[in-house]
């Protein structure tokens with residue numbers, strides 16, 4: 145009986161903590177790139193297969209080797225992508241840049257293109273298969289991006 149009461153209390157505390165965390169996450173101005181993948185904190189907590197490495201973290205957070213970011217920090221002369229069509233941002237690389245069309249097609253596989261938007265970001269992390277596709281894309285992007293930088 146005492147164990148049951150204790151478990152109920154722990155459950156209530158845990159639910160309250162998650163609700164407060166969610167509220168702070170939703171109203172924060174920080175981490176909006178990551179937010180596009182994880183709008184619900186319960187997703188991040190339960191998606192145990194999401195184990196970001198150095199490269200995947202750059203895509204998830206947008207805090208990586210992107211000219212737009214480097215330019216804002218005065219570490220690069222231009223924000224323009226190597227394709228010359230747009231600023232090199234995380235979402236440009238992930239969804240639009242023609243330099244990564246083949247890699248993107250492999251990542252998206254048979255998923256429907258009409259899903260593009262916040263839900264689509266989530267789709268890339270919502271299953272072990274999706275996250276593996278994202279990880280593969282991220283590493284291909286990173287290698288290609290490094291080669292472009294050296295040209």
Ligand SMILES: [Zn+2]
Nearest residue numbers: 225227241242
């Ligand atoms: Zn581009």
